[in-house]
Amino acid sequence: MSPSQWITLGIVIALALTLVFVVHWLLNHQLGKVWPMARYLVSRSAVTAYLAAAVVGANLALPSPSDVGWSTYQAIQHLMRILMIGTLTGLGISLAYAATDMILDRLSISNGDADRRARRYQTQVRLLRRVVTSVIVVLAIAAILFTFPQVQALGAGLLASAGVIGIVAGVAAQSILGNLFAGLQLAFSDSLRIGDVVVVEGEWGRVEELSLVNVTIKIWDERRLVVPVANFTTTSFENWTKQGTAITAKVVLPLDWEVPVAELREEAGRLITASPNWDGRSWSCQVVDITESGEVMVRVVATAADTGAQWNIACEIREHLIGWLVEHYPESLPRNRTEFFSSGEESPYATQFPSSAFRQSSPVRESAGAPRNGSTNPPGGDPGET
Numbered sequence: 001m002s003p004s005q006w007i008t009l010g011i012v013i014a015l016a017l018t019l020v021f022v023v024h025w026l027l028n029h030q031l032g033k034v035w036p037m038a039r040y041l042v043s044r045s046a047v048t049a050y051l052a053a054a055v056v057g058a059n060l061a062l063p064s065p066s067d068v069g070w071s072t073y074q075a076i077q078h079l080m081r082i083l084m085i086g087t088l089t090g091l092g093i094s095l096a097y098a099a100t101d102m103i104l105d106r107l108s109i110s111n112g113d114a115d116r117r118a119r120r121y122q123t124q125v126r127l128l129r130r131v132v133t134s135v136i137v138v139l140a141i142a143a144i145l146f147t148f149p150q151v152q153a154l155g156a157g158l159l160a161s162a163g164v165i166g167i168v169a170g171v172a173a174q175s176i177l178g179n180l181f182a183g184l185q186l187a188f189s190d191s192l193r194i195g196d197v198v199v200v201e202g203e204w205g206r207v208e209e210l211s212l213v214n215v216t217i218k219i220w221d222e223r224r225l226v227v228p229v230a231n232f233t234t235t236s237f238e239n240w241t242k243q244g245t246a247i248t249a250k251v252v253l254p255l256d257w258e259v260p261v262a263e264l265r266e267e268a269g270r271l272i273t274a275s276p277n278w279d280g281r282s283w284s285c286q287v288v289d290i291t292e293s294g295e296v297m298v299r300v301v302a303t304a305a306d307t308g309a310q311w312n313i314a315c316e317i318r319e320h321l322i323g324w325l326v327e328h329y330p331e332s333l334p335r336n337r338t339e340f341f342s343s344g345e346e347s348p349y350a351t352q353f354p355s356s357a358f359r360q361s362s363p364v365r366e367s368a369g370a371p372r373n374g375s376t377n378p379p380g381g382d383p384g385e386t
Contacts, residue, residue, distance in 0.1 A: 009061040016057030020049045037102050044098040045091060052087040059084060082144050089140040093133055100129045119193040123210055126194065127187045130212050131180070182229040183212050192232055192239065197307050199238035200227055245306040246279065249314040252288075253321065254295040259332035261287060264298065264321070271320050272302045277313035279305040295334050 024046075027038040059080045063073070103125055107118045186192045187210065196207045198217065205219040215232060217225040240247060265285040272283045281303040289297040300317050304310035325332050 005061075005063050009058060012061040013054050013057040016053035017050055020053045024049070037098065040098040040101045041095065044094040044101065048087065048090040048094045052091040055080065055083045055087045078147060081147055085140055085143050085147075089136060093136060096129060096132065100125055119195045120190050122195075123193045124187045127183055127210060127212070131184070134212065180212050182233045183210065186210065186215075186229065186232055191242075193241075196242070197240040199240070200225065200231075240307055246281070247304055247307055247310045249302050249304055249310040249317070251300045251314050251317045251321075253298045253300070253318075254291065254334050255298055255325070255332050256335055257294070257296055258329075259296060259298065259325075260329055261285075261298070263329070264325075264332075267324055268300050268317065268321060271317060272300075272313070275302075275313055275316055277304055277309040277316065279303050279309070294337070 024042050027035075027042050032038040032042075062076060062080065104122055107122050107125070192198070192207060192210065192215070194207050194210055198205065198207060200217060203217070203219050203225050205217040205225060207215060208218040208224070209216040210229075213229060214226045215229055217227065219225055268285040269283065272278050283300075283302040285298065285300045287296055288299045291297060300321070302313050302317065304313055
């Protein structure tokens with residue numbers, strides 16, 4: 001190429017880049033005031049637009065075959081065709097992302113967990129644009145490959161055996177396609193949304209990202225749990241925000257039999273009704289069970305507006321009632337009882353059942369198996385043992 005041709009190439013590329021700069025300036029300073037999508041277009045196409053403009057400008061200023069030779073011209077033309085496909089595909093994806101960014105911003109969560117409809121649409125839009133982007137990228141790669149004559153001949157041969165190739169490809173991509181359809185099923189069946197509070201594999205967290213392959217869950221301690229999408233369609237999981245955000249906090253206290261239940265219930269009600277984390281729906285304090293070890297299980301429940309308030313009010317109830325019992329009714333705290341008798345005393349059970357093994361007739365217990373006081377009854381047992 002002659003120096004004049006290089007100068008022409010540089011001028012055309014510079015003009016193309018200048019045109020993109022002017023368009024970006026207008027979008028930022030003029031159209032941005034009246035068209036909300038302008039700033040999204042500029043931010044998303046800041047790189048891809050300049051690359052595409054440079055490639056288009058270079059393609060317009062290509063030298064003729066007589067200037068560089070036929071073989072060199074074919075190589076340059078082939079390279080420019082590949083660059084055109086790549087840069088224009090990148091620009092198209094950037095513009096599509098700019099449009100979806102505006103939609104996602106309008107659907108931004110303005111009411112926390114309560115805005116279920118916005119979170120559902122956000123999940124669907126994000127997943128759909130990933131699917132469309134993947135399809136466009138695959139088509140662009142295929143178009144680039146088919147610019148090579150050898151690949152074109154191979155493609156013609158593959159079309160002749162499309163049935164066999166389709167079966168083999170389907171088997172090879174079974175897991176990928178399974179995750180893809182599982183993600184679409186989750187998004188459009190409204191089973192899982194970005195921002196949902198879920199319990200998966202024993203971990204409590206919030207759905208942070210839903211992609212074509214994995215679901216990323218942000219656990220409460222800031223760890224990330226990455227779970228394959230297909231797991232959510234084959235195994236059960238807890239979704240605490242499926243139908244709404246209202247939830248019930250539960251606190252179970254193992255206490256002694258001497259606990260004053262009425263006073264405890266009154267104190268729990270006073271605390272809950274004064275708490276800003278209580279949503280005003282309902283609360284209760286009840287004895288729900290007695291364990292085998294002899295502890296009275298008192299359960300205090302209170303409703304809350306969301307999971308954050310539920311955690312806070314549960315901690316409030318637990319901390320306050322423990323301190324209140326320690327201060328006012330320490331005998332209500334859980335304890336194990338053991339009863340001892342002096343050498344001259346007998347338990348009421350031993351007095352009522354003389355043949356029982358619990359009878360203590362002397363300070364020193366007789367050896368195991370020896371008869372007591374000449375009795376012929378076998379040692380141990382309740383009345384009726386013979």
